[in-house]
Each structure stands twice: as C-alpha cells, then as structure tokens.
Amino acid sequence: MVEADLIARALDGDGAAFEELIADHRRGLHAHCYRMLGSLQDAEDALQETLVGAWRGLAGFAGRSSLRTWLYRIATNASLRLAERRPPRMLSPDHGPAFHDVDDLGEPVGGPVWLEPWPDPGDEAAGREQVELAFVAALAHLPPRPRAVLLLREVLEFSAAEVAGMLATTVPAVNSALQRARAAVDARIVEPAQAGELARLGPAGRRDLVAAFVRAWEQADVDALVDLLTEDARFAMPPLPAWFEGRADIERFAAERMFATPWRLHPVGANGQLAFACYQGPPSGEGLYRLGAINVVTLREGRVAAMTGFLDPALGPWFGLPAMSSATATSP
Numbered sequence: 132m133v134e135a136d137l138i139a140r141a142l143d144g145d146g147a148a149f150e151e152l153i154a155d156h157r158r159g160l161h162a163h164c165y166r167m168l169g170s171l172q173d174a175e176d177a178l179q180e181t182l183v184g185a186w187r188g189l190a191g192f193a194g195r196s197s198l199r200t201w202l203y204r205i206a207t208n209a210s211l212r213l214a215e216r217r218p219p220r221m222l223s224p225d226h227g228p229a230f231h232d233v234d235d236l237g238e239p240v241g242g243p244v245w246l247e248p249w250p251d252p253g254d255e256a257a258g259r260e261q262v263e264l265a266f267v268a269a270l271a272h273l274p275p276r277p278r279a280v281l282l283l284r285e286v287l288e289f290s291a292a293e294v295a296g297m298l299a300t301t302v303p304a305v306n307s308a309l310q311r312a313r314a315a316v317d318a319r320i321v322e323p324a325q326a327g328e329l330a331r332l333g334p335a336g337r338r339d340l341v342a343a344f345v346r347a348w349e350q351a352d353v354d355a356l357v358d359l360l361t362e363d364a365r366f367a368m369p370p371l372p373a374w375f376e377g378r379a380d381i382e383r384f385a386a387e388r389m390f391a392t393p394w395r396l397h398p399v400g401a402n403g404q405l406a407f408a409c410y411q412g413p414p415s416g417e418g419l420y421r422l423g424a425i426n427v428v429t430l431r432e433g434r435v436a437a438m439t440g441f442l443d444p445a446l447g448p449w450f451g452l453p454a455m456s457s458a459t460a461t462s463p
Contacts, residue, residue, distance in 0.1 A: 134198060141189055149186055156199060157182075158252070159287075160206045162262060166282055167210035169220030169246045169271050171449050180209040196296075203287060204297040207279050214275040220246040222268045222439065223367035223374035233384040236373035239442075245369040246271065248427050248441050250450045251400030261286045263326075264402050264427055264439060269319040273312050280305055281312040322437065325404045328430040336433070341398055341405065344428070344435070348409070351390035357382045365437045368424070395420050395457075399450055401427045408447075409440065410456045419455040422447045 140148035153160075160181055164174035184205045185192075192201050221244065230236070249262045270278050276298065283294045284305070291302045291309075298305070329337060340359070347355035357378050366381045367374035375381050393412040400406060404427050411423035425446055429437035447454055 138189065138192070141186075149189070152198070153182065153185065153202065156202050160202060162249070163203065163206055163282065163287065164210050165249050166262065166267055166270060166286070167207070167275070167278060168214060168217070169267055170217075170243065171247050171249070171446070173213055173217065173243070174210075177206065177209045177213050180213075181206040184209065196293075200289065200293055200297070203283065203289070207283065207297055211275050211279060214278075217243050219271040220244065220268075221271060222246050222264070223369055223372065224365065225268070225272075226372055229365075229376040229380070230373040231375075231380055233375075233380070233387050236368070236371045236388075238372075239370040240372055241370060245441075245443075247443070247446060248401040248406065248425055248439075251403060262402050263324065263404060264429065265320045265322055266316070267402070269316040272319060273315060277308045277312040277315075280308040281316065284309050285313070322429050322431055325402075325430060328433075329405070332430075332433060337405075340430075340433070344405075345396045345398070345407070348394055348396050348407075351393070353382055353386045353390065356385060359435050361431055361434045361436045364435055366440070367438070368440045368442055370443060393420075394423070396426075397452075397456070399425065399452070401425060401450070404428060405430065408450065408452050419457065422452055422454055422456070425450060425452075 134152065137148045137152040141152055157178075161174055161178045164177040164181070165171065168174050168177060181202065185202060188205070192198075196204075226240070226244075246264070246268055248264070249267070270281070273281070279298065280294060283289045283297065284291065289297070291305045294305045295302045332340060343355070344359060346352070347359065360378050360381065362378055363376065364378060364381060365374060365376050366384065375384050392414055393416045395410045395412065397408045397410070398406070399408050406425060406427045408422060409424040409426050410420035412418070412420040422444060424440035424442050426438055426440040428435055429439075444454065
C-alpha cells in the first residue's frame with residue numbers, strides 16, 4: 132500500500148516521503164484554515180503548525196483513523212488555538228455605517244481586523260462556494276468551535292462521530308452546534324451563491340461582463356460603471372473604514388475621487404468570484420502603475436451587487452501579483 136509505505140519511510144525520517152504523503156491534502160488544509168480564520172497569513176501559520184504537528188505526531192497516528200481525518204483534526208485544533216488569540220475578521224459593513232462624504236474616507240484601521248481575500252488556483256471549480264466572501268464573513272460571526280463544527284460537517288463532510296472525536300465532544304453536542312451555526316450563517320448571507328451566478332452567465336456572459344467592467348474602469352466612464360451596478364450596490368475599501376451603499380454615493384465617489392487618477396485592471400481569481408487586480412497610475416498616465424487594490428466583485432442577477440477593494444499591498448504576493456505594472460491598457 133502506497134500510503135503505508137510513505138508512512139513507514141517518513142517514520143524513518145524521510146522528509147520527502149512525508150511531503151508526498153500530505154501533498155494531496157495541503158491545499159485543502161490551507162483553505163480550511165482560511166475559512167476558520169479569514170486571514171491568509173493566519174491560515175499559513177495554522178497550516179505550518181499543522182504540518183509540524185503531523186510530522187512530530189506521525190508515530191502516534193498508526194492508521195487508527197484515515198489520514199485525512201487525522202490531518203484535519205490537527206488543522207482544526209491549530210486554527211482554534213489561533214482563533215482564540217485573534218479578534219474575528221470582518222468586512223466594512225460590520226465595522227460601521229455607510230459613508231456619504233466622499234472627501235473623508237477615515238484613517239486606515241490597522242491590526243488583525245479585516246477579512247482578506249483568498250486566491251483561487253485558477254483551475255479549481257469544485258468547492259468555490261465554500262470560500263466566497265459572504266460565506267467566510269458569515270463564519271467569522273460564529274464562535275470558533277461552532278465555526279469548526281459547521282466546516283467539518285457541511286464543507287468537509289465528516290460524520291458527526293468523526294467531528295466529535297476531532298473536537299473531544301459528543302455527537303449530540305456536534306449536531307446541536309451544527310444546527311445553530313447553520314441558522315446563524317444562513318441569516319447573514321443575503322447575496323446568491325456566486326458559483327450559481329457565474330454559471331447562469333455562462334462563459335460568454337462572463338467574458339462580456341468582465342470586458343465591460345474593465346472598460347468602464349480604465350476609461351473612467353462613471354455612467355458605464357454605474358450601469359453595471361444594482362440599485363443597492365455596496366463598495367468597500369478595507370482597511371479604510373469608508374464604504375458606500377447605493378448607486379448615487381458610489382457614482383459620486385467614482386467621479387470625485389476614484390477616477391482622479393488612471394487605472395489598469397487585470398482579472399484575477401479570488402474567493403470563487405470575479406476579481407480584478409487594480410493598478411493605479413500617476414495623474415499623467417505615464418510611467419509605472421502601482422497595485423492599488425484587489426477588487427472582489429459580488430454579482431446578483433448579472434449585475435454587480437458589491438465591490439470589495441482590498442487595499443493592503445501585502446496581499447499582492449499571495450496572488451502572484453507584481454507591485455508595479457506598465458501603463459498598457461487591458462480593456463478591449
């Protein structure tokens with residue numbers, strides 16, 4: 132058996148065998164830690180703690196459960212320990228009311244406060260709904276242990292008995308926590324699943340929408356951008372506390388502030404949703420453009436219901452994005 136052979140070699144100190152053993156689980160474990168914590172760096176820290184714990188504890192594994200169950204138990208408990216030391220991550224509407232003054236966007240709110248976007252690998256269609264912004268943001272409102280129960284049962288599809296074993300609790304406690312957690316999450320998600328929205332658009336509709344969005348932004352065409360929005364659209368810019376709700380306020384912000392400088396947009400994958408790397412240029416439009424935001428877009432019935440522009444430049448490397456880009460336009 133390949134797994135048994137890899138375990139035996141890893142127990143003898145073969146690091147390459149251990150890497151091969153956990154290779155198929157690494158991406159899923161990282162995504163699980165992200166859903167638990169809402170932060171890329173925190174998820175990476177929890178993943179590294181998981182891998183170190185698995186390496187050190189391999190002798191005690193002995194195949195008493197499946198390798199997958201064992202690894203997710205370690206990852207869940209590593210995430211729980213980190214979650215107990217961190218405040219829950221949030222999106223801008225959870226931080227304060229919408230702004231109307233486009234001149235004062237407030238001071239950036241630092242620290243481990245904001246939910247961060249998750250980079251899609253580009254070829255992973257399955258499970259995208261499980262990292263959508265609205266879902267991860269709703270999870271953050273749960274206490275850590277019910278959050279873990281919901282993820283383990285409904286996202287990763289472990290049995291109630293397996294989850295009880297992972298969390299050192301009982302099956303009735305797991306079932307009760309799952310029921311409450313699911314109700315709380317459902318109550319907070321108001322937008323439709325983005326996987327369904329993208330499927331309804333189809334490849335051609337998606338291409339057209341992306342092209343229209345990029346064209347409007349790069350050409351500073353406020354009217355064209357507003358035409359793509361729902362009436363109640365939201366636009367947030369963490370770590371700035373400012374966010375705007377409704378076409379009128381977004382239109383004023385775009386006209387008076389956002390398009391004061393030129394932009395170049397490049398489609399990227401984030402949270403299973405449409406997303407764009409937004410590069411901001413000097414007023415002249417000449418020279419290099421710097422990464423200004425990773426803008427994750429939420430759709431409803433083919434229109435843009437929310438734009439969340441994550442302004443933290445530290446996010447760029449996670450998406451493989453350069454800090455600077457040329458001024459070459461990307462719009463058709």
